[in-house]
Amino acid sequence: MNTDQKALQELLFQLADDDFILAYRGSEWLGLAPHIEEDVAFSSMSQDTMGHAVMFYEMLEELGAGTADDLAQLRKPQDFRNAVLVERPNGTGHYMEQPNYDWAYAVARTYLYELFKWVRLEALMSSSYQPLVQISRKMMTELRYHLMHWQTWTKHLAGGGQESRDRLQAAIAQVCQDIEGLFSFGPHADAIVAAGLIADASTLKARWLEKASDALAKNGLALPDAFPAPSHDGRAGEHTEQLADVLNTLSEVYRLDPAAAW
Amino acid sequence: MTEETLWSLLQEVKDPEIPAISLVEMGMVNKAVVEDGIVRIEVLPTFVGCPALEIMKRNISEIVGAAEGVKEVHVQFVFEPAWTSDRISEVGREKLKTFGIAPPPDLLQIEESFEAACPFCGSSQTRLDNLFGPAACRSILYCESCKNPFEAMKPV
Secondary structure (H helix, E strand, C coil): CCCCHHHHHHHHHHHHHHHHHHHHHHHCCCCCCCCCHHHHHHHHHHHHHHHHHHHHHHHHHHHCEEEHHHHHHHHHHHHCCCCHHHHHEEEEHHCCCCCEEHHHHHHHHHHHHHHHHHHHHHHHCCCCCCCHHHHHHHHHHHHHHHHHHHHHHHHHCCCCCCCHHHHHHHHHHHHHCCCHHHCCCCHHHHHHHHHCCCCCCCHHHHHHHHHHHHHHCCCCCCCCCCCCCCCHHHHHHCCCHHHHHHHHHHHHHHCCCCCCCC | CCCHHHHHHHCCCCEEEEEECCCCCCCEEEEEECCCEEEEEECCCCCCCCCHHHHHHHHHHHHHCCCCCEEEEEEEEECCCCCCHHHHHHHHHHHHHHEEEEECCCCCCCCCCCCCCCCCCCCCCEEEEEECCCCCCEEEEECCCCCCCCEEECCC
């Protein structure tokens, strides 16, 4: 594999794995969201996001990286290229048992990630790889609705009284502990940018900062002044133990019989 | 088989989630060509993660594949051009209404809401209840006039 092919595959894994793992975290909220309408909405958005991951895995399949299902279900945690932010648990406990999940964190994480995703897709619309140009345009039409939804929740929580506001601001700070990891392109960053696949990390970060600051400022909220270096570089295959838990759960059935037809 | 026959066969393939409307009326069929019994069809997905896509593919293959003189059917999903909600035909928009779904309004520069007339009584006294509904392509609204909840296709 030459440098350009390797760069393309690395980028596709980042795109696919970010969406795949966050969609899984979103799906863990099913039945636990604040009200039934939110259950419908969050599940619908997780389904969109999972669908986006499938598209990226299928692009990898076209490039000969393996079948989309195998790529999603059979790789080891260290082969995943998602940023650590998306693998963080929803709270303490387990979705089956004592799920002490944090709704403010769900709102803050998903909103700030989806704003990043918007910026990333916008950048992909000028990619040298044509399939990414076409698919990003399509995904943005869907993402627009997600952003409206999370803006509504942000407004709701920011205006919902002192405790609600404090908890949302604290969740934003918590999310920002991991935010730098999103902007990393990992060990192949130079090759990814040199191949014209996407704008460089500092450009993406500047655009995100502008969008995220505006989105929060509408509700009198703000981002922290500085963002620490991430504890693990997910783009280099460094992950928390939680990713192994996620993969064990979501691929449990598939691993029983990878040859079964679905 | 002629292309005309092919398009009339495709008219028989319905949206699995809205059986009142065909894929052609939904504006999802981008191209349909036939050459020496080999049929090639390009379909534009409405939403990327729509779980009904595989069912549509299978239904197309079954219906077109059963026609006389057809040797092979190739269905491909493409994103160029992108499907947009204004591709739904006038007939399609009427059929959506009879099924109780408001057709998509024009795409506006909107922040948090969009408006659609009630498919049951036609009133525009409606409110958006949930941007997200039972399928990726639909939202849930409520009619203040006839007091019915209803779904509307999202403008995309």
